[in-house]
Amino acid sequence: MHIQISFILIILLTLISGCQSRKKPSSSNEYLRWVDDIQFDPTLDDESFALCHGEDGVLQYFNNSKGLEYEGEKHAIIKEFEERYDTTIAAKESGLIRIRFIVNCQGETDRFRILSMDENYNQIKIDQSITHQILNITKSLKGWKPKTFEEETVDYYQYLIFKIHQGKIVKILP
């Protein structure tokens, strides 16, 4: 009798563990805390870059209704790219490039990520003669203003989208 019960228990445990190992990942595993959250990657990101309110406290650039906040406003960003982006060395490609990153409560930036598409919304890899320049100039921008909420400075996600035509930057969004 004792042996029979033990046997049944072993079979049940095997079935349960078997079910768990074969269980499909639930859809909850596909999403992060928020859409498009950028998790720390030691191969890409600066370990010394600190978030003031932790990973769960990073907001979006529009959450305080003030939109893009930069010293000298958007003109200053456009000017940086006009002066430093070298069209002569850029491949004659077209599409959209988004650089998304975090601005912390001190106005410092890190966790830069690139996403690009052709003119028909197909994800593509745009030539490095374009993306490297855009990424490097974006990384060097120092005028990001810390955003405030309830008189406290917050960390937030910001992005810049570059519309590229034949290697030239024709528009910077948002």
Added chain:
Amino acid sequence: MKQAIFLLLLLSNISSYGQLNCNAFLYNGDSLQYKACKLVERVEKKYYQFSKEYQEGLDKALEIYPYFAYAYREKAAPYVKSGDFITWKKLIDKAVEYDPLQYLGVRASLRYKFFADYKGAIADIEQLDSMVTYDIGPTSNGTYHLNVVKALCHKELGKKRNAIEILVNQIETETYIGAFDYLHLGVLYLNTQMYDEAIAAFEKQKEQNNLAENHYYSAMVFKEIGQIENCIELLKEAKILYEDGYHMHDPYSQLIDEIYLEDIEKELKTAYHTR
């Protein structure tokens, strides 16, 4: 602070609530879509649009009714705001596929605003126009009539005369006048050297919605025709209005013809110099 932030984020979803009418599905005997709709209603009230729980809730609604266009549109919303054009397009295309009359205009107004996709927006608006006999109406946020979006897209593609024609025709219908329609028309006239028409349009804008922009662009007309004193006066007025918060603004992106304080100050400096 975290509670206050959550409340703020939740409130930012509210604009969507009004568009759902689940009872309409029930009335039409579509009980599955009704069930999915009620679930979406609950998800929208409880979770922030960017959150994992919000996306998961919408997925569950789509498991109940896989052709629920509204759920696809809501799933797409945070992606357009984070600038993820790839995921946004896949999701909004589904919404358009299942309900083109409702979502062609939405896709048009987002692709031009967030991704400067002017040709795509014009194509969507023209497709919608070809499918209906009624007025195609305004954008989902109500800023513009879709025909005005079409005009602005033509302008951005360099077709200013086409833009003027579409904008004038739309204004003449008197069906929907947006908050910046006369301003855009005035700027188009300014860009095509039609200065009297530009001033008249800026005056209309002033009556309807007085902004720093219409004073600034009026000043640019006077600059072009060599009336520097008028130009300076208008720039001074523009600066006061701007500093008092009366200027174009959108939390997500720079609007077409929107100006910054620096633009006014730069022109003032130039005007004083050439006086």
